Amino acid sequence: MIGAAWRRLVALLRSPRFATVLLLVLSGWAIVGGIVPQGTATNSDVMAWAAAHPAVERYARAVNLHQAFTNPLFFALVVLLGISTALCAWERTKVALRRSATLHSAARSDAASVEARHDIEIVCDPSLSAPEAMAMAAETVERLGIKVRAQDGALVSVSQRWTAWGSPLFHWALLGLLVALFVGNAFRAEGLMGVAVGQTVPDARASYGVVTNGLLRNWSGVHRSVRVDAFEPDYTLGGVDRGPTPTVTVLDANGKAIKTQRVYPNNTLKTGGLTIYPNAFGLAARGSIVDASGKVLGSGFQIIDFSQEASGGTVAVGGFYVPNSKGEAVYDAQVSVSLERDAGGWIQSMPAQPAARVVVVSRDGSTVLDRVVRKGEIVSLPGSQSFRLDDIVYYARLQVVDDWTIPLLYAVLVVALVGLSIATLARQQIVLATVVESPNEVRFLVRVRLWRNAPTTRSELQDELTRALGGNQKGSMT
Amino acid sequence: MIVEILLTWLALTLYAVSTVLVVVGVVFSNSRFTSWSVIAAAIGAVLQTVSFGVRWVRLGHGPYLGFYEVAGSLVLFAVATFVVVAWRNPRLAPAGIGIMPVALLLLGGSMLAQGEVVEMTAKLTSWWLILHVAFANLAFGAFVVSFGCAIVYLVRARSVDGKWAKRFEKLPVQEVLENLTVRFALLGFLFWGIMIATGSIWANEAWGRYWGWDPIETWCLVVWIIYAVYLHVRFTLKWTGVRLAWFAIIAMPLSLFALVGIPLVFNTPHAGIGGLGKDL
Numbered sequence A: 001m002i003g004a005a006w007r008r009l010v011a012l013l014r015s016p017r018f019a020t021v022l023l024l025v026l027s028g029w030a031i032v033g034g035i036v037p038q039g040t041a042t043n044s045d046v047m048a049w050a051a052a053h054p055a056v057e058r059y060a061r062a063v064n065l066h067q068a069f070t071n072p073l074f075f076a077l078v079v080l081l082g083i084s085t086a087l088c089a090w091e092r093t094k095v096a097l098r099r100s101a102t103l104h105s106a107a108r109s110d111a112a113s114v115e116a117r118h119d120i121e122i123v124c125d126p127s128l129s130a131p132e133a134m135a136m137a138a139e140t141v142e143r144l145g146i147k148v149r150a151q152d153g154a155l156v157s158v159s160q161r162w163t164a165w166g167s168p169l170f171h172w173a174l175l176g177l178l179v180a181l182f183v184g185n186a187f188r189a190e191g192l193m194g195v196a197v198g199q200t201v202p203d204a205r206a207s208y209g210v211v212t213n214g215l216l217r218n219w220s221g222v223h224r225s226v227r228v229d230a231f232e233p234d235y236t237l238g239g240v241d242r243g244p245t246p247t248v249t250v251l252d253a254n255g256k257a258i259k260t261q262r263v264y265p266n267n268t269l270k271t272g273g274l275t276i277y278p279n280a281f282g283l284a285a286r287g288s289i290v291d292a293s294g295k296v297l298g299s300g301f302q303i304i305d306f307s308q309e310a311s312g313g314t315v316a317v318g319g320f321y322v323p324n325s326k327g328e329a330v331y332d333a334q335v336s337v338s339l340e341r342d343a344g345g346w347i348q349s350m351p352a353q354p355a356a357r358v359v360v361v362s363r364d365g366s367t368v369l370d371r372v373v374r375k376g377e378i379v380s381l382p383g384s385q386s387f388r389l390d391d392i393v394y395y396a397r398l399q400v401v402d403d404w405t406i407p408l409l410y411a412v413l414v415v416a417l418v419g420l421s422i423a424t425l426a427r428q429q430i431v432l433a434t435v436v437e438s439p440n441e442v443r444f445l446v447r448v449r450l451w452r453n454a455p456t457t458r459s460e461l462q463d464e465l466t467r468a469l470g471g472n473q474k475g476s477m478t
Numbered sequence B: 001m002i003v004e005i006l007l008t009w010l011a012l013t014l015y016a017v018s019t020v021l022v023v024v025g026v027v028f029s030n031s032r033f034t035s036w037s038v039i040a041a042a043i044g045a046v047l048q049t050v051s052f053g054v055r056w057v058r059l060g061h062g063p064y065l066g067f068y069e070v071a072g073s074l075v076l077f078a079v080a081t082f083v084v085v086a087w088r089n090p091r092l093a094p095a096g097i098g099i100m101p102v103a104l105l106l107l108g109g110s111m112l113a114q115g116e117v118v119e120m121t122a123k124l125t126s127w128w129l130i131l132h133v134a135f136a137n138l139a140f141g142a143f144v145v146s147f148g149c150a151i152v153y154l155v156r157a158r159s160v161d162g163k164w165a166k167r168f169e170k171l172p173v174q175e176v177l178e179n180l181t182v183r184f185a186l187l188g189f190l191f192w193g194i195m196i197a198t199g200s201i202w203a204n205e206a207w208g209r210y211w212g213w214d215p216i217e218t219w220c221l222v223v224w225i226i227y228a229v230y231l232h233v234r235f236t237l238k239w240t241g242v243r244l245a246w247f248a249i250i251a252m253p254l255s256l257f258a259l260v261g262i263p264l265v266f267n268t269p270h271a272g273i274g275g276l277g278k279d280l
């Protein structure tokens, strides 16, 4: 009972009709996913669309169409396609094995073997001699695009054995691609991390502003860190403006530099599975809390993002806290920088004379300090501590992707394309012919298999040969 | 600039002449007209190439940025593929009846829509881009030839009184024509696959992700899958005849939509194609 059901399931998954329908369903799904805005329920595009199409939205939400490509239903369809592709690739492998064996033995055919096994038999014009018939047939076949050579009394055109392997190679590689994508997404981590010039940030989950990672991602195994050494707002190379360009260093667990380079589009930093790309930039303030004796109690960076809407053109992201002697936070400090303006609004780059507005708020919410501070200036906070503005620098928001499967993915793609090229361009064919002379007739015999990419068809070949040899067909056997 | 415009207009005129010649050649069963139509298409393609060459020197980048350049390159590759096919196998020249009108309309459309020039940017400065665009063009060329063969197949198959079948009698028999339709679709599928692969490698190099379900990426995948379905119904479900031809006829416009139609409908960072210059 279970055995029968299992067999039926396998037969279904292996059936060409199922594969075709599945591919159609997936393309339909992708079209719909392309039309319906993608994102979470709070995404503004999604909300606008939902409001505009309330009737459709009910169904869209039911199958989670707004997250069409991370949706379990989509995932299930892809898994089914993977299983079906594996079964079919296996079938294709068996076909290729048989074909390559047939090609191998056909390549060694002679007149006798063609006489023993053929598909077409033509009785030639009685006035033709056997050698004449062979010559005319060779010419006809070549005119139809098939080059033949003479071998042991037969005309032979047999493809190489490897030509049979294009389709299985391609289908196996497709499966490999699905598996690599699946594994890659399970281990992958991708996020945005703000790093100021001079700052070193550990590559840990907490260092990211936004981060997504696969189920099998293990953060505790990562011990490297990322440093930004310099930042050029307009880096130009080869006459092309490469945009805001940070110079980034990746450090190992011991703080030793693994790789340093400028990162800009088409020049991402790659080391191991890591890819670093500049996503955005802004300013950062480095400040320190200093005690009465001048001892630094703590320093940190405050990230400052550009914003045309905010007063001064920037907003502070996060902030410092001012500790008491036990290290407990007693005040929160926030630093923003006023940009220069022109007719187009705030100019989103470092002002000529950078100065920071420092706002210090006590834990009960009352403002204890609000003033503009210059670089290097120290301002006293209530109590015995002071705040020193050490520097104002650029920060780079780096997109950090950790995915060791990417080279694997590229390799599988290459294999898939090689397989597909073979399936597309290489012929898979057998044409064997010979002539048999008996006292009262000359018969022309042909064995033909035109599996793939042949320049002609079997019936065209048969008709043209019959016409050329001026004979009649004795029927064909398969 | 004047030379460039003049040459494109001349190319357009020659494509129009080629279209008229192939129609006349087919309707009046005159193979001389059909051969002339291939010659006109060939000269048109040469002139269009020179025009693009002049533009390349003027702007410092190849014809792959903005609607005019992208659609123009697609036309050039489609016509060039057809000319090579018809030159190698003159019996196929009448298939121009399904190809030249597409070339004519697309080039005309792109000239009307000629937008502003899209400049090279850091993201576009990549060899992957060149490969990506070249294979998009090659794929489209193959799909259009497949489409042309399918149109002729269909017209012949539908010719009840045999008049149209007679007009196309110089073409290879239906079975061979059908095989050609499939082979060009397969070739297009291969090139389209290379286009997607190089595109995703470029995306990974240029902006650090290989796939983002952006509308163009999604549609390119859809077109690839639809051609896979076409090849499957042919090779595994053994479809033949009129319904297979219809499939090839419907699939080609989808590829055109993916290449030039998406930016008109969706918001996409693929500004190269739409010429909208977004996010590059």
Ligand code: HEM
Residues within 6 Å of the ligand: A014, A015, A016, A017, A019, A081, A084, A085, A086, A087, A088, A089, A166, A167, A168, A170, A171, A174, A420, A423, A424, A452, B189, B225, B228, B231, B232, B235, B236
């Ligand atoms: C993952 C998605 C798939 C894609 C993109 C795809 C694509 C293709 C393409 C392009 C061809 C023609 C070239 C060649 O012969 O290799 C083909 C042929 C074929 N495919 Fe697939 N395929 C997929 C999955 C499957 C599945 C699941 C099956 C199982 C039924 C299957 C069975 C076949 C068969 C039997 C052929 C004919 C090969 C021949 O006649 O030589 N494919 N496929």
